[in-house]
Amino acid sequence: xxxxxxxxxxxxxxxxxxxxxxxxxxxxxxxxxxxxxxxxxxxxxxxxxxxxxxxxxxxxxxxxxxxxxxxxxxxxxxxxxxxxxxxxxxxxxxxxxxxxxxxxxxxxxxxxxxxxxxxxxxxxxxxxxxxxxxxxxxxxxxxxxxxxxxxxxxxxxxxxxxxxxxxxxxxxxxxxxxxxxxx
Amino acid sequence: xxxxxxxxxxxxxxxxxxxxxxxxxxxxxxxxxxxxxxxxxxxxxxxxxxxxxxxxxxxxxxxxxxxxxxxxxxxxxxxxxxxxxxxxxxxxxxxxxxxxxxxxxxxxxxxxxxxxxxxxxxxxxxxxxxxxxxxxxxxxxxxxxxxxxxxxxxxxxxxxxxxxxxxxxxxxxxxxxxxxxxx
Numbered sequence: 392x393x394x395x396x397x398x399x400x401x402x403x404x405x406x407x408x409x410x411x412x413x414x415x416x417x418x419x420x421x422x423x424x425x426x427x428x429x430x431x432x433x434x435x436x437x438x439x440x441x442x443x444x445x446x447x448x449x450x451x452x453x454x455x456x457x458x459x460x461x462x463x464x465x466x467x468x469x470x471x472x473x474x475x476x477x478x479x480x481x482x483x484x485x486x487x488x489x490x491x492x493x494x495x496x497x498x499x500x501x502x503x504x505x506x507x508x509x510x511x512x513x514x515x516x517x518x519x520x521x522x523x524x525x526x527x528x529x530x531x532x533x534x535x536x537x538x539x540x541x542x543x544x545x546x547x548x549x550x551x552x553x554x555x556x557x558x559x560x561x562x563x564x565x566x567x568x569x570x571x572x573x574x
Numbered sequence: 575x576x577x578x579x580x581x582x583x584x585x586x587x588x589x590x591x592x593x594x595x596x597x598x599x600x601x602x603x604x605x606x607x608x609x610x611x612x613x614x615x616x617x618x619x620x621x622x623x624x625x626x627x628x629x630x631x632x633x634x635x636x637x638x639x640x641x642x643x644x645x646x647x648x649x650x651x652x653x654x655x656x657x658x659x660x661x662x663x664x665x666x667x668x669x670x671x672x673x674x675x676x677x678x679x680x681x682x683x684x685x686x687x688x689x690x691x692x693x694x695x696x697x698x699x700x701x702x703x704x705x706x707x708x709x710x711x712x713x714x715x716x717x718x719x720x721x722x723x724x725x726x727x728x729x730x731x732x733x734x735x736x737x738x739x740x741x742x743x744x745x746x747x748x749x750x751x752x753x754x755x756x757x
Contacts, residue, residue, distance in 0.1 A: 407714060411710060413704070413707050414703040414704055415703070444707070477736070477738075480736065482731065484731070518721070519734070521596070521627070521732055521733055522732075522733050523596070523624075524593070524597040524624060524627070527597055528717070530713070530714055531593075531714050534711070534714035534717060534718050535714075535718045538666075538718050538722075539718075539721075539722070549702070550702060550704055551665070553661070553700045554705050556706060557706060561706065
């Protein structure tokens, strides 16, 4: 499973998504341009001391992200995409998810680019909300979608006893800029 | 379904939970003491313009919250509780949820009071996370738990077409202090 944030703008949200990625072991991809620097202090703060646990990859654009994601499974990228949108699509609770699913989320203000959504009309997924609400918070949406997709893909969640064991890498004071790699 | 935040401390998180409550139509209860004023500007900002859509109740303490929650169903409160904890309990994906479930979340720093957890040992619910991670962000946890509980209780999510229709009350500039009632 992969989480992809396309053009994220608010560092606090990305930091909170990083915490979800650390908690689940799911790889987090950021597609540039970003609305912040990877050394932003709010980004670091929202991710707490979890950054060294985050499998973080930054891509210069969607094409490069697609090329990197293609190497993660034998199935074509187009068959693995779930494009989250508040503007229609099938309900999160009605679509199937596979182990190699790619969960893609757009910018806080206006969501995924129309051309990306239009290129994959069957891949649109919507979190059900009441009509007066435009959308959920991005980080909350990602957490909900990631756990739902993992659970529905048959994922066996680790740590069935709920044990806590601190990882010594968390004492190094690392942030996103220290752990990100480019692909 | 009811969401209860016991002694919440960070206004941004409560504002984000309010957005989830507005999106789902689930009542939100806050149990004092709170770590912020209901007129806090970060609380208002994080809830965006959704505050008039939030069914918000503030309780002076857990006993008064329990008394108010008792009136919401014929089943006793103790049978309806899901006490979320990062310190053990059954997995979110392994427990049943009913329509009258009460989803209870503790303070960001240290979770629910030990005496509350100890009083209802069978009610503990845990979101599965890798051992090195202490917990998820509170607002993300509430969003995940609320949607999972609704879906598993057989809830029919409204707005199957994903239509957006702005509510005129959202133009009034209201915040939590304007819409909260005390019980």
